[in-house]
Amino acid sequence: MIQDTQINRHQLGALTGASKCDNYYELHFATGEVAHFYILADGIFRLILDPEQNFTEQPASFIQLAKFDNNAFERSQVRATNDSLIIHSGNYQVIFWQKPAIMSIFDETLHRTRMSQSSPLELGTEQTSEFLVQNKNEFYFGGGLQNGYFSHKGRKIQIKHDQITGDGGVVTQVPFFWSNAGYGELRNTVQSGTYDFGQKNHSVTTLTHQDQLFDNFYLVGNTPQELLAKFYQLTGKPVLLPKYMLGLGHLGNFCTTLWQPSAASVRNATKINNNFYLRTRNENSASGKASLNGEENYHFSARAMIDRYKAMHIPLSWFVPNYGVQATNEQALAFFNDYALNQGVHPGLWHEEDATLPAKTAFTYSNNPNLTASDTEKLKTELQRKRPLVLSNSGFAGMQKDAAIIYGDVGGNWESIATQVAGLVGSNLSGQPLAGAAVDGLLGGGNAQINVRDFEWKAFTPLLFNIDDQGDFSKTPFAYNRKITEINRAYLQLHSRLKNYLYTLNAQAREGNLILQPLFIAFPDERTNYTEQFGTEFMLGNNLLIAPITNGREDEEGNSRKDNLYLPGKHTMWIDLFTGEKYAGGRVYNNLTYPTWHLPVFVRGGSIFDFGKRDYVIYPQGNSQAEIYDDDGLTDFEHNYCKTQVTSKLDEEKLTVTINPVKGEYPDLEAEQATNLTLLCDSYPDNVIVKINDQIVPLQVYGSLDAFNLAHEGIFYNTNYSLAEFDQYHDQKQKALQIKLASREIATTKIEVTVRNFTYSSKVMVHSITSGIIPSPKLPSVDSSKITAHSFELAWSQADEVQVEINNILYEGIKGNSFTFHELTPNTRYIIRMRYVVGNRVSEWSDLFGVITKHAAEDYAIQEITVSSNCDSKPHHPLAYLTDLKMASEWQTEQSIAPDKPLELTFTFNDIEKLSRMTFVPRNIDHEGDPTDISLAVSTDGENYNLYAEHLKWRADSKNKVVGLRDVRAKAVRLTIYQSSGPLVAAREIIFFRAKR
Known part of the structure; x- marks a missing residue:
């Protein structure tokens, strides 16, 4: 022992x-x-x-x-x-x-x-x-x-x-x-x-x-x-969302928000009824106040917001009118609930502790940080709904059976996109698949590109919503110009098109499947998928791969630049959802460009989708199947549901698609339904045979889309197939064989379609041919001075297109005579080789060589620092946040400071440390509370201090402030702050770095 x-x-x-x-x-x-x-x-x-x-x-x-x-x-x-x-x-x-x-x-x-x-x-x-x-x-x-x-x-x-x-x-x-x-x-x-x-x-x-x-x-x-x-x-199994939750949601404060007039030129001005306004906390400057039903000023009311969404042709599905405020006027809430429901919008209520739920409340949002399983059970009981739902901004194990998690980051920055992708994927891996993050966050904002790019990728998550009225900038999908509004509207339409797919994924999640999943779920044999090397990508189910734009890199035409895009699976074909361009899997693509409307989204070969009302779209490759779930969206889904199995088999040039009879039932399920089938293809196929319950059904082939649309049944070879909501953005169309079948009894009807001479992207999967005529590259070079923790530059003598293999992963789309690989892991060895590319022919590989990335700066940051202060800290911004090495946390003092009553912060290390520098990271929301006059003292015993730097003057801005401490040995450091840019003092982080060994 x-x-x-x-x-x-x-x-x-x-x-x-x-x-x-x-x-x-x-x-x-x-x-x-x-x-x-x-x-x-x-x-x-x-x-x-x-x-x-x-x-x-x-x-x-x-x-x-x-x-x-x-x-x-x-x-x-x-x-x-x-x-x-x-x-x-x-x-x-x-x-x-x-x-x-x-x-x-x-x-x-x-x-x-x-x-x-x-x-x-x-x-x-x-x-x-x-x-x-x-x-x-x-x-x-x-x-x-x-x-x-x-x-x-x-x-x-x-x-x-x-x-x-x-x-x-x-x-x-x-x-x-x-x-x-x-x-x-x-x-x-x-x-x-x-x-x-x-x-x-x-x-x-x-x-x-x-x-x-x-x-x-x-x-x-x-x-x-x-x-x-x-x-x-x-x-407990995850709850199945009511279907309305798969639409767009809005959460706002229509209880205490104040508005003042503004000029249109002001960056954070909001246009309401052809006039411009700013949110304000100053009652003296306010000209209007928000309300639920227009009790104050109608155009600032929750009802008016619903009307604005409708006027902008952006359908709203659910609404929380009192976000952040404990509303007490039950009658006003009940009146608002009636109006919302009459407009097809499901109303919810935000509350911190116990609250009485007004009539017709569809769901509730709990802000109780100590929420328990018994609390969620009680809230669900109080909701007089067939399928009650609790939303929460925090959670515990097991809450997936009663509630969904929605939260808002500070937002308005590129970093939050990558952060939230990994977070939502991690939530799925933790048994909580129903989680979502607010578009453009809570407080930041003002960048239209970030807003639209955030909306785009979140359209591929089950919970799509914005949280408004918490900061200076509006977060609605129409907060910016017409271009951004139209793109957001198109992605909302696409989100609606995917509702059946999302609903099926939610049902399958109850059996252990994931909704948002990392690449290793669908491709478990690739080791890199278990790491964070390509962690900003995710899959929606097994069929869609989404690679969000996570930075502001642009080409000369303003298109987003995308490198390091990994499409897994060496035997998998990937299809750009919007353009139909095809890619071979098992490689990393670089030098890609995407205009603002175009999010990198790829359909996995073999995918089968139901776009609603038995409208099936198939991307044939190999053998695949889908089991599509449905119910009425509100009643007891444990016993009232149906499933439809669809299979696709492409064997050489023979395609067989089978739609099996529907199993199960639920109230109001239409017994007879029409069926539409869209088969993506490369060229006109022939000999299409359609069987209904093993009996051949003769179908007419139509030569025009108009004639096909008017027919009850028929076949049409469409050379201009596309997602209609994105037609205005590009001319590139796809080819598809479309089949329409009249209404039949879905519970007893088996449909089998056989197509011969069918091809779809077989050329994409052909491997490159090694040619001895093309000389292999001489040993490429890496400039050691350009190696960082996350990148290195590779250079070669002959300006040409090359392929580079790094740790057995193939990188494509590289031209010229140099290329910088980034988004790498610090302190990691990369084994590399390279070959030239000419058309579909390649040279022999170069000899292998290696690069080791440097340590990340945070590797030298001192952890477990004890910090003390002569001032109290705000409850939700404790002193521990100052040294937790989390850039998202923020420390704030409770009291103000003055030159005669300065703030003293003492940082004590576990051992005497040899330091290199101290870095002060200011808050990123605003710069009220940034230190402007500071002194620094050091101690080797934690008791006696020697002045190191006196009255340093800092600007209140977004730049990190660095104090050099080379060769300083210290057990403790004392920072004295005499003045700040506001009444309090705040910071994201103070980091002490030890000297590199």
Whole structure:
């Protein structure tokens, strides 16, 4: 036994005995602890170690155990060896080793260990820790919505909601993670925790919670879907959204917002009724006030906002009129609800604590940071709806069964796009697939390009909405010029077109599938997909790959430049959703340009979509199938739904598409429906045979689209197929075979279409031909002075098109005689080779060579700094935010300062550090509170200080302020701030960097 008497913490001693009880195994240890081990189901185990030995065995409110019986436990068998206790359950051996007292799970089917503790549990009066063996190719996911990250290998994450919505913030507190080794763990606790997935020791994962009780569930499964399905067995399946939630939402403050007149030239002015206004907090300058129904000024009311959306031809689906304000006038809310519903808009209510819900409230938005499972159950009960829904801006494990997560980052910047992509993907990987982020954020704004690019990619998420009235800029889709409004309108129409697809994904998520997913879900054999190398891309289901524009790089014509676009799958064809241009998978594309209307979205070859009312669109490649889910959007979806299976098989030049009879039913399902089928193709096919229930149906071939549209049935070869909402932006059209069938009984009708001489992009998948005539490149060069943590420049002698292979991934679209590779991982070795390209022919590869990127600056940042202040901090902006190395957090003082009462901040390090510099990072919303007069003193003992820099003058602007500290050795640094640009002092971060070794 290893004892630490100073902090009363010790390791679990050797296993000394075991016995089989009525529904669990009891384990005894040399240090006096007793543990209970439960087998709940195949691959679901529970281990409880209670130092008090009370074993109340009551799980946290988010865990549901009533559905489990004792059958799996009774079927288990146990045997003892000289050094272990082995419990057999199904195909698994749960092994408790005697000394040291560690646990492992062995899979007899795969004949390998799924998980293993590396050392015994560490127990204390205030916390417990588990230590797991971490393998080289093992990756970790989960932990809730960890903004900016979805893959956690080599990283430490916090299981604690910290009210930070930007990069590094934790929006949901979920004590659940899983590994691609095929196991996951769910800690039965509501206490905060820290999960270190190899940051401190790359071969050990350390899991710590501030709870003396160790109560842990172990889940084993072959796929991520299996692991998530078992997580749902314990915590509940994700809710199925009411269909109206898949439309556009608006959240605003129509209770206290004030408006004042403005000139049109003012950057943040909002146009309302042909006049321009600014939001203001000054009642003296205000000329109008918002209201729900026009009780004050109608054009500033919630009703008027609904009317504005309608006038702009941007359909609004749901609405929260009191965001950020506890509304109390139930009668006014009820009147507004009536108006909204009459306009086809579903009304919701924002509230902080308990609230009485007005009549006809469709859903509720809870701002309670301490929301629990019982709270969401109560809120759902109060909603007098057939399918009640709770929205929340924070979360906990298990809330997926009752609620969806929506939140708003500061927004208005490029960085938030990449941050939110990773965060929403991570939420899906954590068992919370229904999560969304506000378009253009909460407070920032003013950049039309960021607004439209943010709207574009979020149109491919289930929850599309904006949160208005929180900052100086309007966040509506029509806040900018006509061009931006029209693009947003087109993407909203596309979002509506995908509603059936999104709804099916939501239904499939209840069985463990993901809605927004990382590339490794569809392409699990590619190691890079488990990392964050291409983490700004995601897939919507298995069919659509979205690569958001995440920076402002443009060409001379104002088009967005896109490098490092990865399309996975060497045998997969990808099709640009808008232009139909085709790409081979398994490579990275560079030097791409996208005009403002064009988001990089690619359809996976073989995809099958239902665009609503049996309007099927297929991109044939190989064998594929889709099961399309539907119900009425409001009633009991557990028992009232239908499914339609559609298959596509392209074998050489013969295509066979089958639409099977619909299974299931729900109220108001139309028994007879027409069917439309669109098959993307390259050329005119022949010999189209359509069978209905195995009987050939003769169909007329039409020569014009107008004639085809007027016909009840028929075939049309369309050489100008496109998504109509984007026709105004480009002339490039696609070719498609379109088939229309009249109404038939869908529950008894099987449709089979066979097309011969069918081709679709077979040439795209042809590999390049190696030619000995083309000389291979001489050894390319890398300028060591241009290597950074995230990029390097490759140069070669002959100005030509080249292909570059980096760590076995092919990079295309590279021309000239140099190219800079960016978005790379710091301190990583890249193995490279290059070859020339001429048409479809390539040269031999060059010799291999390597590049190692530099350490990132943050690698030298000192962590775990203790900071103290002579001023109090605001409750939601604590002093700890000043040194947490999260650029999204912000610290603020509670009191004002003055030259005779300066602010003193003392930073103490764990050890004496050799420093290089201090960096002050100002707040990014505004510059009220930036220090303007500061002094710096250093100490080697933490008690006696020597002045280092006196009365430095800083400007209040967005630039980081750097103080050089080369060769300074210090145990502590004291920063004295005499003046600031506002009454308070604020900062995002103060970072101390140690000298490079």
